Amino acid sequence: MSQTTPAPHGTGGASAFDGQPPAAPAGDSLTRDAWRRLKQNRAAMCSLVVMAVIVLACLIGPWLTPFELDEVDWNAIGTGPDLASGHVFGTDVNGRDLLTRTLHGGQISLSVALVATFVSLVIGVLYGAVSGYFGGRTDNLMMRFVDIMYSLPFMFLVILLMVVFGRNIFLIYAAIGAVEWLDMSRIVRGQVLALKKREFVEAAHALGVRDLQVVTRHLIPNALGPVIVYVTLTVPKVILLESFLSFLGLGVQEPLTSWGVLISEGKDMMETAPWMLLVPSAFLAATLFCLNFLGDGLRDALDPKTR
Amino acid sequence: MTSSPSTSGTSSSLPPARNAADQARADTLTRLGLAAEAPGTPPLMEINDLKVDFQLPDGAVPAVKGVSFTLNKGETLALVGESGSGKSVTSTAILRLLPELAEIKGAIRLRGEDLLSASTRRMRELRGNRIATVFQEPMTSLNPLHRIGRQIIEVLALHRDLKGRAARHKALELLEQVGIPEPARRIDSYPHELSGGQRQRVMIAIALACEPDLLIADEPTTALDVTVQAQILRLLKSLQQRYGMAILFITHDLSIVRHFADRVCVMRHGELLETGATHDVFESPQHAYTRMLIDAEPAGEKAPVAADAPVLLSARDVRVSFTIKRPLFGPKVAFEAVRGIDLEVRRGQTIGIVGESGSGKSTLGRALLRLLKSQGQISFDGVDIMPLDKSGMRPLRSRMQVVFQDPFGSLSPRLTVGEIISEGLRVHHPELNRAQRDARVCDALSEVSLDPGMRNRYPHEFSGGQRQRIAIARALVLKPEFLLLDEPTSALDRSVQVTVIDLLRDLQARHGLTYLFISHDLAVVRALSDHLIVMKEGEVVESGSTHAIFEAPRERYTRELMQAAFAPDLGQTHH
Numbered sequence: 001m002s003q004t005t006p007a008p009h010g011t012g013g014a015s016a017f018d019g020q021p022p023a024a025p026a027g028d029s030l031t032r033d034a035w036r037r038l039k040q041n042r043a044a045m046c047s048l049v050v051m052a053v054i055v056l057a058c059l060i061g062p063w064l065t066p067f068e069l070d071e072v073d074w075n076a077i078g079t080g081p082d083l084a085s086g087h088v089f090g091t092d093v094n095g096r097d098l099l100t101r102t103l104h105g106g107q108i109s110l111s112v113a114l115v116a117t118f119v120s121l122v123i124g125v126l127y128g129a130v131s132g133y134f135g136g137r138t139d140n141l142m143m144r145f146v147d148i149m150y151s152l153p154f155m156f157l158v159i160l161l162m163v164v165f166g167r168n169i170f171l172i173y174a175a176i177g178a179v180e181w182l183d184m185s186r187i188v189r190g191q192v193l194a195l196k197k198r199e200f201v202e203a204a205h206a207l208g209v210r211d212l213q214v215v216t217r218h219l220i221p222n223a224l225g226p227v228i229v230y231v232t233l234t235v236p237k238v239i240l241l242e243s244f245l246s247f248l249g250l251g252v253q254e255p256l257t258s259w260g261v262l263i264s265e266g267k268d269m270m271e272t273a274p275w276m277l278l279v280p281s282a283f284l285a286a287t288l289f290c291l292n293f294l295g296d297g298l299r300d301a302l303d304p305k306t307r
Numbered sequence: 308m309t310s311s312p313s314t315s316g317t318s319s320s321l322p323p324a325r326n327a328a329d330q331a332r333a334d335t336l337t338r339l340g341l342a343a344e345a346p347g348t349p350p351l352m353e354i355n356d357l358k359v360d361f362q363l364p365d366g367a368v369p370a371v372k373g374v375s376f377t378l379n380k381g382e383t384l385a386l387v388g389e390s391g392s393g394k395s396v397t398s399t400a401i402l403r404l405l406p407e408l409a410e411i412k413g414a415i416r417l418r419g420e421d422l423l424s425a426s427t428r429r430m431r432e433l434r435g436n437r438i439a440t441v442f443q444e445p446m447t448s449l450n451p452l453h454r455i456g457r458q459i460i461e462v463l464a465l466h467r468d469l470k471g472r473a474a475r476h477k478a479l480e481l482l483e484q485v486g487i488p489e490p491a492r493r494i495d496s497y498p499h500e501l502s503g504g505q506r507q508r509v510m511i512a513i514a515l516a517c518e519p520d521l522l523i524a525d526e527p528t529t530a531l532d533v534t535v536q537a538q539i540l541r542l543l544k545s546l547q548q549r550y551g552m553a554i555l556f557i558t559h560d561l562s563i564v565r566h567f568a569d570r571v572c573v574m575r576h577g578e579l580l581e582t583g584a585t586h587d588v589f590e591s592p593q594h595a596y597t598r599m600l601i602d603a604e605p606a607g608e609k610a611p612v613a614a615d616a617p618v619l620l621s622a623r624d625v626r627v628s629f630t631i632k633r634p635l636f637g638p639k640v641a642f643e644a645v646r647g648i649d650l651e652v653r654r655g656q657t658i659g660i661v662g663e664s665g666s667g668k669s670t671l672g673r674a675l676l677r678l679l680k681s682q683g684q685i686s687f688d689g690v691d692i693m694p695l696d697k698s699g700m701r702p703l704r705s706r707m708q709v710v711f712q713d714p715f716g717s718l719s720p721r722l723t724v725g726e727i728i729s730e731g732l733r734v735h736h737p738e739l740n741r742a743q744r745d746a747r748v749c750d751a752l753s754e755v756s757l758d759p760g761m762r763n764r765y766p767h768e769f770s771g772g773q774r775q776r777i778a779i780a781r782a783l784v785l786k787p788e789f790l791l792l793d794e795p796t797s798a799l800d801r802s803v804q805v806t807v808i809d810l811l812r813d814l815q816a817r818h819g820l821t822y823l824f825i826s827h828d829l830a831v832v833r834a835l836s837d838h839l840i841v842m843k844e845g846e847v848v849e850s851g852s853t854h855a856i857f858e859a860p861r862e863r864y865t866r867e868l869m870q871a872a873f874a875p876d877l878g879q880t881h882h
Contacts (some may be wrong), residue, residue: 040364059822199717203781205678207731208704221721 016094026258037301044297054287064270067097070102070255076150081275090275092265102280106260109284111171116238117231118176124184125227129215131185139193143189146182156177158250162247169252173197180234187230225299232295236288243284259284349419350377351520351553352401357413359396359405361579372577373413378521383547383554385568385585387561387600389800390771391663393577394557398523402438403430406861417521436466439514440830441507443526448510449498449719455482455509462516481512484549486542503664510540511656518550525557532663532827533871536619540567559800561600565589573597604799605808605834609657611852612837616653619789619821620675620707621651625683626673627667630665644670646845652789657815657822659836659853661829661868667845668825672791675823676707687789708782712794714774718766724777725762728752731785751784752777755810772803776810783814792824796831808834829872841865 062069067087068306077095081088089098129141158175165171195201197221204214243260245251252258259280266277359371371393388394399405401415403422415422422430434440442448450458459478463469469477475494482490485508498506507527514522522542528536540563549556556568564571564585571588573596580594592598628644628645645667652658660752662764674681677692677700685692687703695703708731711717718727728748732739739747749759755776766774775795782790792811796804806834808831814820826832832839833853840850841864849862860866 046564139328199711199713200719202673202678203709203711203717206676206704206709207781208701208734209784210734213734217722218719222719224721238401 017255023141032244034298034301038297041297041300043293044072047293050286051290051294054106054283054290055110058103061103061208062100062107065097065100065103067100068098069100069257072096076135078225078263088280090273092276093269093273098262098276098279099104102259102262102283105257105259106283107278108169108252108256109260110142110287112176112242112258113238115236116180116241118175119173119234119271120180120184120234121227122245123177124181126222127181128185128188128190129220132189133196133211133215135193135196139189146185149179149182150245162250168252171176172242172245172251175245176238180238184227184234185271188220188223191226192219195219195222214259229299231296232291232298236291239287260295268282312576348380351380351382352378352416352417352555353416354397354401355414355416357391357397357400357411357415359393359400359409359412361406362408362410367410370409370577371400374574374577374579376415376572376579377401377580378553378555380520380553381547381551382570382760383556383568385556385558385564385571387558387571388574388575389559389600389802391576392574394574395525397574397578398440398555398557401521401523402434404678431870432466435462435514435519436517437519438521438523439517439519440523440525441510441514441527443529446498448529449506451498454495454497455501455838459509459513459516460704462513466517478512478517481516482509484546485509485512486538487512502535503531504539506529507535507539508542511539511546515546515550517794519552521553521555522547523557525556527556528563529558530559533865534663536563540880543567561801573600598874599802603805605805605831607812607834608854609835609837611811611854612653612655616655617655618651620685620687620823622675622686623684625650625671625674625681625685627670627679627681635668638706644845645674647683648842648845648847650675652821652823654788654821655815655819655840657824657825657836658838658840659826659832660840661826661832661841662842663827663868665841665844668842669793670845671842672709672793672823672825674695675711675830676791678709701734705785705791706729706787707791708785708787708793709793710775710778711784711792714771714778714798715766717778718774720766723763723765724752724769727766727777728762728784731781735785747784748780751780754783754814755780770803771799772807775799775803775807779807779810779814786818787820789821789823792822792826794826794828796825797828802853804831811835829869841868 015086072095074095077091077093079091081089081090082116087097087099091097091104092101119290127146131139151237154175157179158171161171161175192215201214201218204218239259242251242258243263246258247264262280263277263284266273266280269276337838353454354377355375357371358369358798359668360367374393374397376384386394386397395407396405400411401417403411403425405411405584411423413423417433422433425433449455456478458473459481460469463474463477479490479494482494487493487508489503493505498509501509510527515730522543528545529643531539531611543554544567556564558564568585571581571583571585572579573588573594575596575620581588581592581597585595588597592601621827625645625648626643628641628643631640631642643656648671649660650670650671660668660671669782670679673679675685677685677695683693687707690703692703718724722730724742725745725748728751729744732744732747736744745762748762752759752762757773757776757780761769769777775798779795795811796807799807811822815822822833822835824836836853838851839853839856841848841856841862843864849860849865851858856865857869
């Protein structure tokens with residue numbers, strides 16, 4: 001090892017590099033590394049593209065189609081896909097354009113997924129990290145609370161909320177979010193329990209770093225791999241939950257719709273108007289496929305063992 | 308690859324072709340344990356121009372680049388090299404246990420049989436039967452859910468078709484041979500009920516179950532304490548004499564090899580640099596790298612400080628206990644890891660704490676820095692630090708810093724090197740702006756002889772030695788007076804170790820640092836410290852000036868430690 005010129009030590013702020021630290025090229029960061037590996041995963045990249053197309057279509061599609069969400073076309077009631085009339089995917093039994101309704105429904109389904117996942121991410125990660133980091137009695141109390149939440153039947157919770165607050169789309173967000181963060185907090189807690197014994201955490205303690213900083217700078221970033229993967233698995237789960245609620249009639253209200261509602265309506269007309277079931281199902285299935293492939297790809301890309 | 312002219316072994320000129328009758332005769336003789344080791348006997352194993360490439364997405368990475376050597380019956384061949392030299396890949400290739408992305412070329416012959424073209428089924432017959440293996444990690448190479456007797460019997464049932472009482476009888480015999488006390492009781496133990504050394508003995512019993520021709524020992528003693536290490540080596544040696552098997556001994560530690568191996572192969576970067584009889588290689592190494600490895604023993608001593616130097620850290624009757632079990636009712640079950648230690652560190656001094664695993668030396672170190680709960684009295688620079696809480700300790704933290712053992716675990720993988728080093732500055736010098744912090748980080752990096760231009764990189768891009776330098780820089784950036792060094796060189800290759808020791812010594816001289824150096828490695832402690840404390844089971848066995856203890860150890864345990872570390876006697880079995 002070559003020795004460089006000794007720098008003064010213990011002379012206050014004086015530095016050999018005062019004012020002009022040498023340029024430091026950016027390194028190959030973990031995220032960039034993971035992105036590079038994700039790009040090599042063809043299934044994940046295809047899924048990403050398809051996913052983007054679906055999201056874009058749901059966001060701007062309803063304005064581009066020639067029909068309104070609740071516009072009834074008296075000339076085409078319950079007709080199949082037909083290019084001439086403009087109903088590309090046909091109409092429902094009330095003569096409303098199915099494509100428009102499916103894209104609208106996508107907005108609801110995807111936004112529920114986004115909000116509920118975000119809620120579960122924020123609450124779950126913080127709750128789990130705090131519980132795991134402090135351990136002992138704190139951990140015990142916090143985790144028993146999670147156990148109690150787990151033991152409440154989900155449907156009971158939703159119906160209870162309905163009764164108290166009336167039917168409201170935000171209730172669905174809240175109900176799903178309130179349930180989904182439980183899993184997340186368990187996962188993060190497990191990660192943190194393993195991480196907090198690692199030497200870099202001990203080194204942070206030796207530096208006098210504050211607890212909150214240890215959690216946010218050292219523990220959460222290192223637990224992020226499994227968290228990101230779990231998020232991609234939560235999104236389809238939430239969409240399915242919302243579909244399930246709407247399917248039971250506890251979800252969104254007319255004229256608003258969601259993929260779950262459309263599928264529920266479609267299944268009643270399965271024999272006479274199969275497109276009513278097939279179109280929203282195809283959208284939902286495509287989205288779930290994409291997210292699952294994306295989750296797989298992310299898990300591989302973020303796993304240090306594949307490096 | 309023809310870059311090293313000395314690659315062919317001393318006796319590889321023999322033709323590999325042998326007829327079946329010859330082979331059968333040799334087999335019978337081996338079974339009877341009568342095979343002669345006459346010169347002219349074909350080698351047991353022959354490796355010819357072995358090449359292993361790993362086909363990674365980024366292209367092929369060569370791990371072994373054309374290695375040739377032979378191994379005779381009853382011989383011990385040591386494959387020596389530092390991490391990344393391809394020694395383990397070579398041994399795994401013999402068993403054909405490499406992952407599928409490894410492409411193996413060349414030839415590996417065991418008794419003339421080409422292993423690389425053998426069927427998977429044939430390989431299964433050979434593994435554990437003709438070729439047996441002992442791995443490094445005795446904690447993980449035994450199945451924790453099965454009793455050890457069952458794990459030995461598994462091999463017997465597989466290759467010898469022994470079952471029931473006969474198998475159990477044989478297993479007992481094996482356990483007795485490998486020196487497990489009370490084998491009749493131990494045969495029904497689970498792995499976690501045994502010590503590390505005993506587990507390694509069980510691994511050896513499993514390996515010996517079928518009386519193999521070749522035993523591959525992949526760093527079998529690296530995870531063990533020195534005294535246990537010597538016992539295991541002695542055991543291997545005596546079993547070799549008894550069974551006449553050949554041993555392929557893979558290690559990074561040349562000092563073991565000197566007393567253990569008949570011949571040595573030195574590897575670096577996948578190439579075989581040098582082969583020869585152990586004595587010749589040690590006496591007149593042909594390759595500069597071999598010479599460097601032999602000389603890489605840390606040298607030098609530290610002069611003691613003046614007797615009236617001020618005391619920086621002192622401890623009285625420090626005790627640390629851990630709660631093992633906290634039953635719902637009844638008293639807690641506690642284990643006392645540190646049992647009343649007194650300690651006085653003077654400015655500029657380096658106190659070495661040596662001890663085997665479980666001696667409480669690391670626990671003591673952490674307790675002194677108040678990273679663990681403890682009882683007793685600890686004062687730093689005249690201030691009693693025991694009653695201080697977290698925020699009370701914070702101002703002192705910048706004056707007492709720590710460097711840990713594992714260079715891979717002690718740096719957060721998701722922060723850049725610059726962020727890691729500057730973290731302490733954020734805590735202790737919040738008045739510094741970004742550019743000033745950056746300048747201090749550059750200072751610290753150049754002090755540990757790293758290029759400051761690398762501070763935006765992430766830890767995974769650095770080697771073990773570089774990471775350890777980063778960890779030292781993280782401690783140094785706060786300009787501490789006292790540095791706790793918890794086995795800072797144990798995870799490093801010998802050649803890297805020496806450079807880190809030089810760095811630590813240099814930093815101490817430049818900044819008047821005070822060190823508390825914890826290690827199990829006596830050679831390193833001798834080179835760095837002027838005062839020595841020997842610990843065993845949480846208590847001080849012996850303490851005094853390093854020079855005096857190394858010259859004339861008073862206690863029996865200290866003598867045992869030194870005997871095992873510096874002059875392991877492996878020739879015969881004795882107690």
